[in-house]
Amino acid sequence: MRKLWLAGMLAGLSAAALAAPALADTPPAAIAAPSDATTTAPGGSTVLLPAGWTATTAAKVLTLRTPEPDLKVVIVDVGAAADAKAAAAAAWAVYAPTRAHPFKLLTARPPRNGWEEAAVIDYETSPAEHLAQTAIARRLGTAWTVLIIDGSEATLEKRAGAVGQIVPSLRPAGYARESFAGKTANPLDPARVQQLIDFVKRNAEAMHIPGVGLALYSGGKIVYEGGVGVKELGKPDPVDAHTRFMIASNTKSMATLLLAELVSEGKLRWDQPVTEVYPAFRLGSDATTKSVQIRHLVCACTGLPRKDMEWVFNTTAQTPASDTFRQLALTEPTSKFGEAFQYNNLMASAAGYVAAHLYYPDMELGAAFDRAVKEHVWQPLGMADSTMVMDEALAADHASPHGDDIDGRPAVEPQDLNRAIAPFRPAGGAWSSPHDMILYMKNELDQGVLPSGKRLLSAEALLARRARGVPVGEDHWYGMGLMEDASTGVSVIHHGGDLMGYHSEMFAIPAAGVAAVILTNADNGPFLRRVFQRRLLEVLYDGKPEAQGDADAVVKRIAAEQAEFRSKVQLPGDTAILASLAARYGSPELGTLRLVLEKGYVRGFTPAWNSLMTTRRNDDGTVSLVSIDPGWIGGNEMLIGVANGKRTLTVRDGQHVYVFTEVS
Structure with a gap:
């Protein structure tokens, strides 16, 4: 099971082999939707048909196409079927009978949005192949409707926001959504506070999350701050209001708050070219670089x-903070500004460092950001528990990270990779507490007015940070x-x-005057925070x-x-294959990888992490x-191969391919 934040990491062989198979038919002439419809x-x-996509109908099939030719979302009205799996098979038979790959896994979903049964296949x-194939089967009465996602994983990553609009928007005719x-x-x-605490406690235990930090604000005051569970498995210390967790990408909003303060003071404009305030900034080509405005650094909309x-x-x-700008200079967008949601940590890192440079131009970028966020965000808001320094957090009241092992049992994880976020810390390096x-979220509700009555x-x-930008789902947008x-x-x-073993979410509901924070110390945390949002709304409305x-x-x-992942890997690994691997590999972009045999497995070592690894035989x-x-678990997937007479290991994320080649 791949980690959520490493989703899409797949291995490959070569540029030719990595291309997704051509889609089965040639699209009929259609006009792209000028706006969502x-x-x-x-x-x-x-x-919902997202802007820029086309729709065509034939017999029982509605086909929605991306601007690229290698990804489709297909909706098939199957009619009666024995069950969800049979309905999905019938949909493939109508849409493209020779294209479907072997069945892997069916998981039921709760029936929602007017449907009476639902499952993902x-x-x-x-x-x-770098291919995405998923079916979502939904039933109303005796009739099944199946949505199929089929095509390139690279394009699916690029168009994930639009696909996120489509999937939940499929509803039976005449169904009206619940609205508050x-x-x-x-x-x-x-x-009501106790209802929320009980919900968190019950589901944290079921999801193998040892500890959860929780805080709630309502009626102009903090009505709860504390938590459930423990800071670390095997130790009795409970999570409390001042327990520190890594808040990871929630640091981004603090970087944008620094920018907003500069805008408020008249020292910066959201539409100002970045090169006017930080001349060393580059993004790919000269033309692209000139087009990047301050707001583009944090909008996830630059492609x-x-x-x-x-x-x-x-x-x-120890990697310097300036590495953010080195990497951005070598990177070109893959879609137009404002066209699609594409989340990029380097751009958010650059945003924080540009703000910090404007505050303290004579300081090293990392030190300048640490000082800026402390003096211009945390101190004015009274956030005494927050820090950018991991060792400082670990020496105080803190939660340890956890993840499930290969047998599904929770265990403490190392901090190695979390330490490695330091060079890009405006994008995700902060530690903070429920308190x-x-x-911080009270400040969002108060729109910048401090408890003293003065304005931050x-x-x-x-x-402006909340202005609706690119869609990330149905009625869901990314701002800054x-x-x-x-x-x-x-x-x-x-x-x-x-981040590894730390997953958090912060909420503000301005119409209700309510804010909430949920901080978890396990890799199943994202599952809890999503259902918590729903439970919070249920309780409120x-x-x-x-x-x-x-x-x-x-x-x-x-x-x-x-269970499905465990059934596909070899435990222990294939000893002949493991013995045939090189001891050392190198990649121009990703550096060195060292492999050491370890009792039927190998252990991989990189500058940022080490992990036990095993073999998995693929269907091809x-x-x-x-x-x-x-x-x-399931991450860092590397396809074993040979190129030009040398052993290789190929890794890829959604839109990049990296080849490690053996070195002596």
Whole structure:
């Protein structure tokens, strides 16, 4: 099971082999939608057609196409079928009977949005294909409707925001979504607070999350701050209001708050070219560089794909902060500005460092950012627990990171990779506590007014960070280091953060005057924070009781995915294949990889991490090397091969290929 923040990491052989197979048909002439629109499938269900996509209908099939030719979302009205798996098979038979790959896994989903039954069916693809194939089957009455995602994983990553709009928007004809618009929120009184605490406790235990930091704000005051569970497995110390967790990408909104303060003071404009204030900045070509404005650094809208592999493989805490700018200079966007949501940590890192440079131009970039966020964010807001220094956090009240092992049992994880975020720390390096983070979100509700009545910054500058930018889902947008989810009719301002063993989310619901923070110390944390948002809205607005059903389905899915992964890897590994590997490999971009045999496995060593690895045979006859240590289960997948007479290991993320070649 791949880590969420490493999703899409696949191995490959060569540029030719990595190309996804051509799609089965030639699209008929169609005009791309100029803006988001609703279209109707032959069976009457409705679905959102994102801007720039085209829709064509033939018989029982509605086909939605990306601007690229190698990815489709297909909706097939199957009619009656024995079950979800049979419905998916029938949909493939209508759409492209020879294209479907072997069945891999079916996991049930709670019926939502007017459907009475739902399931996701995954298919077995091999790393060299770089192919995404998934079916989502939904039933109303006796009739099944199946949505198929089929095509290039690279394009799916590029168009993930648009696909995120499509999938939840598929609804039966005439179904009206639940909406809390115009409703008065309930106060978070002690009884409702306890409901939220009980929900977190029950589901943290079920999801193998040892400890959760939780804080709630309502009615102009903090109504709860503390947590459930323990800081570290095997130790009795409970999580409390001042327990520090890594908040990872929630650091980004603090970088944008620094920029907003500069805008508020008239020292910067959101639309100002970056090179005017930081002349050394470059992004790919000269033309692209000149086009980048301050707001583009934090909008996830410049078409720059994720480029995390150099951090994951070849970065240490000693890498200079300036490496952010070195890497950006070598990177060109893969879509136009404003066209698609593509999340990139380097751009957010650059945003924080540009702000820090404007505050303290004579300081080294990393030190300048540490000082800027402390003096201009944390100290004014009273956030005394927060720090950018890991050793300082580890010497104080802190939670340790955890992840499930190969048998699904939670275990403590090392901090190595988390230390390696330091060079890019404006994108994800901060530590904070439930107490501090609820103060931070209170500032969002108060629109920059401090408890003293003085302003930290103007409301206009603060709120600009929430302006709706590129869509990341249906009625869900990315702003500048913050996101807005209006899918239930009320605006939820939020952002999440993910590092090894630390996963968090912060929420502000301005219409209710409510804020919440959830900090977890395990890699199943993202599953909890998503259902927590739903439960919070249920409690506030007396919504349909769906959150617990969603959580129960997640627990079953985690177990099913873990069991499926374990069934496909070799434990111990194939000794002949492991013995045939080189002891040392090198990549121009990712540095060195050293392999050491270890009792039927190999251990991989890079500057940023080490992990036990084993073999997995793929359906096309190739063999991959995969990590099996907690935190790395299924990650760092490397396809074993040979090129030009030398042994190779090939790694890829969504839109990049990296080849390690043996070195003497």
